[in-house]
Amino acid sequence: MSKLILLGDEAIAQAAIDAGLSGMYAYPGTPSTEIMEYIQSSRDASSRNIHHEWSANEKTAMEAALGMSYTGKRAMVAMKHVGLNVAADGFINSAMTGVNGGVIVVAADDPSMHSSQNEQDSRFYGKFAFVPVFEPSNQQEAYDMVFEAFEVSEKYKVPVLFRITTRLAHSRSAVNQKDKLEQKEFNMPSDLRQFVLLPAIARRKFKVLLSNFESLAEDEKCQINNQYIEGDDKSMGVVACGLAYNYLMENCKEGACRFPVVKIGFYPVREELLARLKSECDQILVLEEGFPVFEELMKGVPGSDYRIRGRLDGSLPRDGELNPNLVAKALGLRSGYGKDIPDVVRKRPPSLCKGCGHADMYNALNDALKEYGPGRVFSDIGCYTLGALPPFNAINSCVDMGASVTMAIGAADGGLFPSVAVIGDSTFTHSGMTGLLDAVIKNSPVTVIISDNSTTGMTGGQKSHATNRLESICEGLGVEKKHIRTIIPLRKNHNENTVIMKEEIAFKGVSVIISQRECIQTAVRRKKKEREKK
Amino acid sequence: MKNDIILSGVGGQGILSIAAVIGYAAVENNLYLKQAEVHGMSQRGGDVQSHFRFSDKPVASDLIPYGEADLILSVEPMEALRYLPWLSDKGWLVTNSKPFINIPDYPDEDELHAQIKKIKNNLIVDADTIAKDTGSARAANIVMLGAASHFIELPFQSLQNAIRKLFARKGDEIIDLNLKALTAGREQYNK
Ligand SMILES: Cc1ncc(C[n+]2csc(CCOP(=O)(O)OP(=O)(O)O)c2C)c(N)n1
Numbered sequence: 001m002s003k004l005i006l007l008g009d010e011a012i013a014q015a016a017i018d019a020g021l022s023g024m025y026a027y028p029g030t031p032s033t034e035i036m037e038y039i040q041s042s043r044d045a046s047s048r049n050i051h052h053e054w055s056a057n058e059k060t061a062m063e064a065a066l067g068m069s070y071t072g073k074r075a076m077v078a079m080k081h082v083g084l085n086v087a088a089d090g091f092i093n094s095a096m097t098g099v100n101g102g103v104i105v106v107a108a109d110d111p112s113m114h115s116s117q118n119e120q121d122s123r124f125y126g127k128f129a130f131v132p133v134f135e136p137s138n139q140q141e142a143y144d145m146v147f148e149a150f151e152v153s154e155k156y157k158v159p160v161l162f163r164i165t166t167r168l169a170h171s172r173s174a175v176n177q178k179d180k181l182e183q184k185e186f187n188m189p190s191d192l193r194q195f196v197l198l199p200a201i202a203r204r205k206f207k208v209l210l211s212n213f214e215s216l217a218e219d220e221k222c223q224i225n226n227q228y229i230e231g232d233d234k235s236m237g238v239v240a241c242g243l244a245y246n247y248l249m250e251n252c253k254e255g256a257c258r259f260p261v262v263k264i265g266f267y268p269v270r271e272e273l274l275a276r277l278k279s280e281c282d283q284i285l286v287l288e289e290g291f292p293v294f295e296e297l298m299k300g301v302p303g304s305d306y307r308i309r310g311r312l313d314g315s316l317p318r319d320g321e322l323n324p325n326l327v328a329k330a331l332g333l334r335s336g337y338g339k340d341i342p343d344v345v346r347k348r349p350p351s352l353c354k355g356c357g358h359a360d361m362y363n364a365l366n367d368a369l370k371e372y373g374p375g376r377v378f379s380d381i382g383c384y385t386l387g388a389l390p391p392f393n394a395i396n397s398c399v400d401m402g403a404s405v406t407m408a409i410g411a412a413d414g415g416l417f418p419s420v421a422v423i424g425d426s427t428f429t430h431s432g433m434t435g436l437l438d439a440v441i442k443n444s445p446v447t448v449i450i451s452d453n454s455t456t457g458m459t460g461g462q463k464s465h466a467t468n469r470l471e472s473i474c475e476g477l478g479v480e481k482k483h484i485r486t487i488i489p490l491r492k493n494h495n496e497n498t499v500i501m502k503e504e505i506a507f508k509g510v511s512v513i514i515s516q517r518e519c520i521q522t523a524v525r526r527k528k529k530e531r532e533k534k
Numbered sequence: 535m536k537n538d539i540i541l542s543g544v545g546g547q548g549i550l551s552i553a554a555v556i557g558y559a560a561v562e563n564n565l566y567l568k569q570a571e572v573h574g575m576s577q578r579g580g581d582v583q584s585h586f587r588f589s590d591k592p593v594a595s596d597l598i599p600y601g602e603a604d605l606i607l608s609v610e611p612m613e614a615l616r617y618l619p620w621l622s623d624k625g626w627l628v629t630n631s632k633p634f635i636n637i638p639d640y641p642d643e644d645e646l647h648a649q650i651k652k653i654k655n656n657l658i659v660d661a662d663t664i665a666k667d668t669g670s671a672r673a674a675n676i677v678m679l680g681a682a683s684h685f686i687e688l689p690f691q692s693l694q695n696a697i698r699k700l701f702a703r704k705g706d707e708i709i710d711l712n713l714k715a716l717t718a719g720r721e722q723y724n725k
Pocket of ligand 1: 027028029082083381382401425426453455456
């Protein structure tokens with residue numbers, strides 16, 4: 001069997017292929033994007049005919065995976081943590097219907113918000129939906145757990161949440177590969193009403209879900225991922241969830257921890273495991289990436305007079321990702337420090353690339369809005385969010401995918417005029433279209449600028465569902481044809497573009513301006529490919 | 535044996551290629567490794583870094599603890615200084631001298647160099663010029679790897695093999711240019 005050097009994301013993807021995956025479904029989002037990308041470029045995956053197209057958003061991805069599962073085959077869905085908010089309805093109700101073929105939902109959390117608008121902890125969704133959660137601590141575990149997760153999913157007929165964080169998703173290490181499994185045969189559900197959540201059926205199914213969740217806490221095969229590791233020094237016990245275990249071990253130079261440790265890789269956890277640690281140790285330090293999920297659980301043990309330490313009592317910071325130094329401090333160990341960063345070092349924030357079409361669009365928009373004053377532009381998530389920074393200072397919101405259009409509508413309802421939305425092409429087909437329909441239905445006086453670079457730029461240039469479809473989509477939604485204008489954002493067109501924007505902004509109905517020029521990063525890659533072909 | 539390396543630069547300067555070369559070389563020597571990278575938002579002209587750790591024993595943390603890096607290998611001088619909290623007392627700071635200026639308040643170069651020289655073990659290399667002289671302006675990152683190779687606990691030959699592997703698909707000419715760049719970099723320092 002071969003040894004591969006893989007990112008955590010890639011280990012999950014390779015494991016899924018090897019475990020007999022039939023369909024991969026995803027919408028890009030850091031730090032989860034590389035899972036789908038790996039499958040798209042894998043020869044194994046294409047020779048096995050594994051589905052590997054991007055979905056319009058995380059909800060459509062989740063539901064398509066459930067459909068694949070209906071046919072008895074194994075499916076995986078991957079998304080960043082906030083993607084699970086979008087997919088939440090499908091996710092939570094898929095726990096109610098249960099699955100046929102195994103379903104793994106990978107949620108990649110981004111504590112410290114390296115590339116995100118918040119740092120929510122997806123483990124909560126597991127508990128909320130009564131869905132088991134796997135949380136690997138390293139690349140090899142990530143690989144191995146995918147096999148287990150499919151089995152658990154099929155044994156209990158429940159989707160499984162697979163939680164990773166940035167540092168595992170984007171860190172490489174060696175992974176031993178297992179023998180490949182065959183894909184599952186086409187096999188419809190034995191009960192054709194399994195997926196029909198009419199109240200009478202749903203009430204019955206919910207009881208099954210609840211009882212399964214209890215069984216999972218006692219299932220030997222699952223609980224293998226939660227280990228009690230002996231330690232002589234009982235002055236403290238440590239609970240280490242997922243990746244946090246590595247930071248603990250980094251601080252145990254002898255290769256073993258002197259305190260007893262409960263290493264967590266699966267939820268729900270058998271209660272005795274925690275009760276034992278609690279009864280044996282003077283105090284308990286909880287190490288977990290994200291929110292204090294376990295810390296709260298441990299504190300909640302009735303009659304507990306133990307000191308439970310972690311993010312809530314200040315032993316660890318309340319927010320942000322863990323690292324070896326923070327864990328050292330919580331363990332009462334001294335850790336090193338090099339030298340302070342000298343003052344000459346300046347911040348180097350990300351910025352729009354030289355020659356980016358978003359920049360020309362913002363220059364025109366700023367000029368078009370000059371007469372009205374600032375504070376009228378709702379924007380969205382993508383490269384174009386960098387329009388919030390100097391020199392543009394052009395936008396006043398970035399909340400969640402699609403919110404530009406709908407916030408502009410609400411603000412117009414509240415009396416703001418003009419009320420402008422700026423949204424990227426991929427974000428528009430992710431969650432902007434429905435908002436635009438709202439605007440059309442009530443003839444809101446809003447102008448929606450779709451800054452179309454024909455790619456999903458922010459996450460590295462994935463195919464955009466919107467490419468070559470924007471005009472027909474807007475027309476189909478009912479925007480008047482004469483108020484769908486297309487401009488080419490180039491400096492030489494600046495005056496003309498500003499005039500068009502002014503006209504549409506002044507119009508007291510729904511207008512759309514498609515600002516269309518290819519992303520320069522994807523253009524460079526495309527031209528290079530074309531050259532190589534010659 | 536353990537080697538903890540911070541690779542730093544600006545998005546697009548090729549630090550992940552350096553990491554890939556070290557990775558192949560570490561694997562050739564049957565070592566354990568972990569390498570944390572930055573993807574996503576920060577790649578857009580922002581600062582990027584990678585934590586590269588290899589050892590003859592399993593590596594626990596994907597991140598290097600403060601004060602434990604044996605080497606900061608930077609392809610940009612200001613970025614070299616951003617990671618000083620990680621550098622150990624005995625560690626080396628090896629950096630390209632050529633600034634990458636994409637911010638309005640980029641500091642004075644002499645001041646930067648003065649700060650770099652305050653580090654006991656420092657090596658400043660004009661990698662861009664050396665790369666150009668060896669025939670491949672785009673191999674400045676490999677020149678830097680060559681210069682830093684004295685402080686990477688891997689046989690130089692393994693780095694050469696790794697370059698052959700990394701650039702295998704690009705043909706012999708590109709391989710030779712990069713091998714030349716690697717050697718030219720290595721010649722910047724005599725142990
Ligand atoms: C729900 C959700 N899914 C995914 C993301 C990650 N994400 C942020 S921006 C973006 C792509 C935006 O593409 P586009 O709208 O075309 O703008 P561009 O970056 O190309 O300018 C993605 C996928 C997110 N922040 N939230």
